[in-house]
Amino acid sequence: MRFKHKTVVVTGAARGIGKAIALQFASEGAVILAVDLPSGEFRAADADLRALAPESRSLDLDLRDPAAIVEFFNRVEADYGGxxxxxxxxxxxxxxxxxxxxxxxxxxxxxxxxxGTLLMMQHAGRLMRTARSGRIVNISSIAGKGFRQTSNIAYAGTKGAIIAMTRIAASELGQFGITVNCVCPGITETPMMREWLERQSRDAGTSKSQTLRKLVGTSALARATAPSDIALAVAFLASDEACNITGQSLNIDSGTVWD
Incomplete structure (x- = not known):
């Protein structure tokens, strides 16, 4: 119960990696504020979340709307104190x-x-500075480190930017006892990855299973990453055990890229 009585905000929590992260923290005692766009998937994820942590809540939030982000954190401060x-x-x-x-x-x-990531860090960082403690974990991607099998160049560019922002935020917030790190997933079994896999398979004229075997075969462990693999790494970086780790980008990719 490493996160008992702690308030944890997880964005993109309706499915895939975000849902796995929210459930991992919930299983360790946290009160989760899960945010995503409204959808049937998000409602289903909320039921799973509340089964583990009844005090947790799922809240609609569009990260494209700066005013909505401000309103969200005002609500977090008023209802949870930070x-x-x-x-x-x-x-x-x-x-x-x-x-x-x-x-x-x-x-x-x-x-x-x-x-969206920058604004979430900015507003959460303000609350954490007041408390003089906190943990921020950003989800980047090995695409942000130059992995060529990415969905598109803009996605890879934003993921590279997250790595850079993580380092700058860590340097600015460290004096307040706040750590900022990021996790870089590799080929992970998520709905987004399955869409990407369909395109790769179509372009190569192969089945999805053949394409996946070829892709993961280039990694040291020769397997795809599970959302739970990412969730465990995020929970570690947010825990007291990682109190002396900040500004880092940790690859969770079965050994696909080295840096």
Whole structure:
């Protein structure tokens, strides 16, 4: 119960990695504030979350809306007195080639992945500075470190920006007892990955299982990453055991890239 009585905000918690992270923290005693866009998936995830942590809540939040982010943190401060852990997981992408990436797609990817993450860190960081403690864990990607099998160049660019922002935020917030780290998943079994896998398979003229075996075969462990693998790493970085770790980007990718 490492997070008993702690308030943990998890973005993009409706499915995949975000849902796994929320459930992991809930299983360790946290009160979860799960945020995502409204959907049937999000309602189903809320039922699973409350089964583990009845005091947790699922709240609709559009990271493209700066005013909504301000309102959310005002509510968090009023209702919970602050936040001890922020996990920035929400992200969007498009399965599109370099030549066909449109300005509208670039704007949406940037607004959610880059600006949304930055604003969430900024507002959570203000509350954490007052408390002089806190943990921020951002979800980047090995695409942000140059892994070529990415959904598109804009997605990879925003994920690289998250790594850089993590380091700058860590340097600025460290004096207040706040750590900031990020996790870089590899090929992970999520709905987003399955969409990407379909495109790769279609382009290569192979089945999805064949494409996946070829992709994960390049990793040291020759397996795909599970959302639970990411959730365990995030929980570690948010725990007291990681109190002396900050500004780091940890690859959870079965040994696909080395840095």
């Amino acid at each position: 936040v001890q852990v922020l996990v920035n997981n929400a992200a969007v992408s498009r399965q599109v080639s370099f030549a066909n990436l449109t300005p509208d797609a670039i704007d949406e990817i940037t607004m959610v992945n880059f600006r």
